[in-house]
Amino acid sequence: MPGVEGFIYPNELELQWSVLIVLYPFITGLVAGAFILASLERVFNVQAVKPTYRLALLTALAFLLVAPLPLQLHLGHPERSLEMYLTPHTQSAMAMFGFVYLWYLMVVLVLEIWLDYRRDIVLKWRASTGLSKLLYGAMALWSDNISESALRLDDRIGRALTVIGIPSAFLLHGYVGFIFGSIKANPWWSTPLMPIVFLFSAIVSGIACILLLYFATCWFRRVPVNMPCVDTIAKYLYYAFLVDFSLEMLDLIHRLYESDESFRALDFMVKTRLFTSQIVVQILLGTLVPLVLLGLAQLYTFRERARRVLYVLAGSLTLMGIFAMRWNVVIGGQLFSKSFLGYTTYKMEFATREGLLPAIVLMILPFVILWVLIRLLPPWGHDEGRRGGTRAQV
Amino acid sequence: MDQDRRTFLGQTGKLLILTASAAVAWEHVLAGRPEEAPNYKVSDHWWGMAIDIEKCIGCGTCVRACKTENNVPLEAFTFRTWIERYVVDPADLDHPRVESPNGGYDGFHEREVRDPSLKMFFVPKLCNHCAHSPCVQVCPVGATFESQDGVVLVDKKYCLGCRYCVQACPYGCRFIDPRTHTVDKCSLCYHRITKGLTTACCETCPTGARVLANLKDPKDPIHAFLREHKVQVLKPQMATGSKMYYNGLDGSVR
Numbered sequence: 056m057p058g059v060e061g062f063i064y065p066n067e068l069e070l071q072w073s074v075l076i077v078l079y080p081f082i083t084g085l086v087a088g089a090f091i092l093a094s095l096e097r098v099f100n101v102q103a104v105k106p107t108y109r110l111a112l113l114t115a116l117a118f119l120l121v122a123p124l125p126l127q128l129h130l131g132h133p134e135r136s137l138e139m140y141l142t143p144h145t146q147s148a149m150a151m152f153g154f155v156y157l158w159y160l161m162v163v164l165v166l167e168i169w170l171d172y173r174r175d176i177v178l179k180w181r182a183s184t185g186l187s188k189l190l191y192g193a194m195a196l197w198s199d200n201i202s203e204s205a206l207r208l209d210d211r212i213g214r215a216l217t218v219i220g221i222p223s224a225f226l227l228h229g230y231v232g233f234i235f236g237s238i239k240a241n242p243w244w245s246t247p248l249m250p251i252v253f254l255f256s257a258i259v260s261g262i263a264c265i266l267l268l269y270f271a272t273c274w275f276r277r278v279p280v281n282m283p284c285v286d287t288i289a290k291y292l293y294y295a296f297l298v299d300f301s302l303e304m305l306d307l308i309h310r311l312y313e314s315d316e317s318f319r320a321l322d323f324m325v326k327t328r329l330f331t332s333q334i335v336v337q338i339l340l341g342t343l344v345p346l347v348l349l350g351l352a353q354l355y356t357f358r359e360r361a362r363r364v365l366y367v368l369a370g371s372l373t374l375m376g377i378f379a380m381r382w383n384v385v386i387g388g389q390l391f392s393k394s395f396l397g398y399t400t401y402k403m404e405f406a407t408r409e410g411l412l413p414a415i416v417l418m419i420l421p422f423v424i425l426w427v428l429i430r431l432l433p434p435w436g437h438d439e440g441r442r443g444g445t446r447a448q449v
Numbered sequence: 450m451d452q453d454r455r456t457f458l459g460q461t462g463k464l465l466i467l468t469a470s471a472a473v474a475w476e477h478v479l480a481g482r483p484e485e486a487p488n489y490k491v492s493d494h495w496w497g498m499a500i501d502i503e504k505c506i507g508c509g510t511c512v513r514a515c516k517t518e519n520n521v522p523l524e525a526f527t528f529r530t531w532i533e534r535y536v537v538d539p540a541d542l543d544h545p546r547v548e549s550p551n552g553g554y555d556g557f558h559e560r561e562v563r564d565p566s567l568k569m570f571f572v573p574k575l576c577n578h579c580a581h582s583p584c585v586q587v588c589p590v591g592a593t594f595e596s597q598d599g600v601v602l603v604d605k606k607y608c609l610g611c612r613y614c615v616q617a618c619p620y621g622c623r624f625i626d627p628r629t630h631t632v633d634k635c636s637l638c639y640h641r642i643t644k645g646l647t648t649a650c651c652e653t654c655p656t657g658a659r660v661l662a663n664l665k666d667p668k669d670p671i672h673a674f675l676r677e678h679k680v681q682v683l684k685p686q687m688a689t690g691s692k693m694y695y696n697g698l699d700g701s702v703r
Contacts (some may be wrong), residue, residue, distance in 0.1 A: 056489045056525075061551070062533075062546075062547035062548060063553075064531075064549075064574075064621030065525065065526060065549050065552040065619075065620065065621075065622050066526055066527065066528055066615075066623065066624040067526075067621050068526035069526045069624070069625065071612040071615045071616060072612060072616070072627070086680050100559060126611075130609050130610050130611055131608070131609065131610015131611075131612075131625065131629075131630030131631055132608065132609050132610050132630060132631065133609075135590070135607070135608075135609050136609060138590045138607065138609065139589050139590060139609070142590055142591065143589065143590065144588055144589055144590055144591035146586050146587075147589045147590075147591075147613070148587065149587060149589040149613050150589035150613065151627055152589075185646070196472075216621065234613075237582060238583075238587075238616055238617055239619070239687060240583060240616070240617055240618060240619035240687065241616060310511050319543075353679065361584070366450055389616075390623070393619055394547065394621070394701075394703035395622070396545070396547055396703060397702060
């Protein structure tokens with residue numbers, strides 16, 4: 056059989072989860088990570104990252120809106136997906152996705168963004184005419200009360216929401232890890248560390264993504280980069296990455312040391328089929344190199360320009376590494392037979408429903424949504440908005 | 450009774466509509482339930498299978514019968530049942546040589562193993578109809594379920610095709626039907642066994658290597674089989690409550 060080595064069960068010839076299912080944890084990870092970065096400023100009062108607060112929230116929303124799409128495209132019967140809400144099987148980890156997703160989207164993210172932007176929306180509503188007046192009016196829910204006391208109330212609710220939002224973000228991505236970690240039939244996935252590894256890698260990818268987006272938006276807007284801000288983000292990225300790397304190494308060392316019945320099969324797989332994506336891309340280029348770069352930035356004081364280059368490089372490599380990690384979990388977990396006696400190959404198609412082309416489109420889509428969101432609700436000029444600065448005269 | 454004709458007709462009409470709706474609803478409640486089969490009582494059955502490895506000759510009749518009976522696609526990755534041939538060095542159980550060309554559909558042509566130091570045997574495989582099925586546990590909508598008589602079934606009209614159950618099955622028993630884009634697996638010929646027949650694979654096995662068993666029937670030969678043989682289930686460490694009982698299962702079998 057082409058692409059098959061050793062013995063696999065006959066039904067294992069077809070790989071079940073494609074590149075689209077790789078995108079799903081990658082995208083939800085970016086959502087959770089971006090939100091957690093935003094909450095640093097809101098809850099823990101890390102003022103330095105303030106310039107990225109709104110950008111992070113909008114990015115989280117843009118990615119969250121796209122998160123269910125790869126799943127929908129993958130389903131054999133997408134028209135039945137609503138059944139997950141109507142008749143969920145409560146023992147199923149996957150059945151809870153819909154509820155966790157809706158909770159996070161509607162209760163946490165949309166509400167928090169709305170409360171944070173309410174004053175801006177009302178001001179835009181008042182200042183605009185025609186169709187945009189209608190649009191901003193609808194976004195304000197036709198309530199134009201932006202008195203001091205109303206804004207104070209918004210702020211209080213917003214803060215409470217962020218406090219709820221942090222465990223929700225943990226839940227969203229920890230839960231994605233649980234989907235994989237709870238499959239006892241698959242030793243590559245089945246580990247209680249999976250949710251926590253997913254969570255920390257999510258934080259890492261979200262922070263890296265916002266770091267890069269912040270650089271990109273500054274470049275587009277031709278405004279100087281706020282260096283204390285990116286220095287702080289890079290510091291948090293470094294710390295989160297250290298925890299993530301330690302957890303992944305713990306998992307690896309544990310497997311190596313235990314060497315249970317599946318070990319030989321998995322070891323062979325990592326040394327052959329997953330060598331490039333796991334050892335080279337994920338661990339060397341995507342983890343060790345950015346860790347060294349970020350570590351150097353903590354140890355030595357480089358000039359601004361050098362730091363900017365270093366951060367962009369580290370952020371890009373980090374994102375690549377986390378994507379490779381998702382790939383290695385999802386695809387890697389299907390390359391070996393559950394008989395532990397053989398291996399199969401993943402042949403990615405191009406212009407099919409689960410091919411590379413829809414995957415690329417799905418990765419571009421959040422940026423298009425983000426662009427629209429930024430046009431509608433500009434995240435800049437934030438310092439004049441909520442909490443301090445000049446208030447609009449009401 | 451002071452009831453005029455209009456009220457009488459109105460009430461009768463309502464009663465008729467309600468009765469008709471209730472009848473239709475009840476039909477839906479009953480639809481697909483095995484009680485519909487005459488003389489079959491779900492509560493009297495708990496299905497499993499006895500598989501005697503020493504009797505299996507790897508002829509593939511069961512695989513062909515299953516594909517025909519259940520209209521299983523003829524592709525090389527869609528099997529409700531299949532046969533594996535093991536060639537094992539008795540001193541090296543960790544590295545058995547296993548093959549299952551086309552799931553054993555066409556049998557195994559070269560049946561002889563020349564090296565006398567090696568042992569060779571066939572292992573028929575099918576859904577284990579686990580009592581604690583990991584596949585049932587993970588299905589997000591409950592499209593796959595355990596029937597009260599111990600058979601794991603799939604409601605194809607309800608399956609989303611998410612493939613989570615395929616990932617969760619430790620035995621590789623599930624596949625996606627390329628025609629319906631829903632999951633498919635051995636139903637233990639539920640349409641037959643609820644009518645008092647045996648499964649297609651058991652029916653056609655020339656050596657009686659597979660025997661359908663009703664574990665709730667005290668007269669079923671399964672009880673003697675389990676008592677008199679050293680019986681094992683596949684991957685017992687998975688704790689799935691498998692009801693496929695193998696006699697002569699070698700330690701090398703995965």
